[in-house]
Amino acid sequence: MAVRLACLACGQGNRVPQARLDAGPKCGTCGAPLMRDTPVEVSLDILKKAERIDDIPLVVDFWASWCGPCRMMAPEFAKAAQALKGRARFAKLDTEAFPGAGARYGIRGIPLIVAFRGGREIGRRTGVTPAGEIVGWVGVGAQT
Secondary structure (H helix, E strand, O other): OEEEEEOOOOOOEEEEEHHHHHHOOEOOOOOOEOOOOOOEEOOHHHHHHHHHHOOOOEEEEEEOOOOHHHHHHHHHHHHHHHHOOOOOEEEEEEOOOOOHHHHHHOOOOOOEEEEEEOOEEEEEEEOOOOHHHHHHHHHHHHHO
């Protein structure tokens, strides 16, 4: 069975056999890795494509550089990305660089993590969240 993933570098849709998600698949257009063990900085346009296309959970950290709690959460988010490699993808969107994200995603406070899959939002959490809680929260969504 193949899953669809948007490249977080160029936005191109890719089909990857589910059994090869741990094998380091790359984008057929630009060659960027599709499954990383670290969060990837994305633009709003790339995020819009990925949230619509991805068949596995895409977990997005909405943050800003001036936000102290956002900076505290960054290492926890990175640990969760490493723990869930192959089962979920992790992205970061700077809300200061992309102010349109606030209205599009109903952002009331940051840090905010939102999980998407198959074109819809499957969950959200506000505030600093430890890696273990992120893994448990996303892991449940990754299995359904």
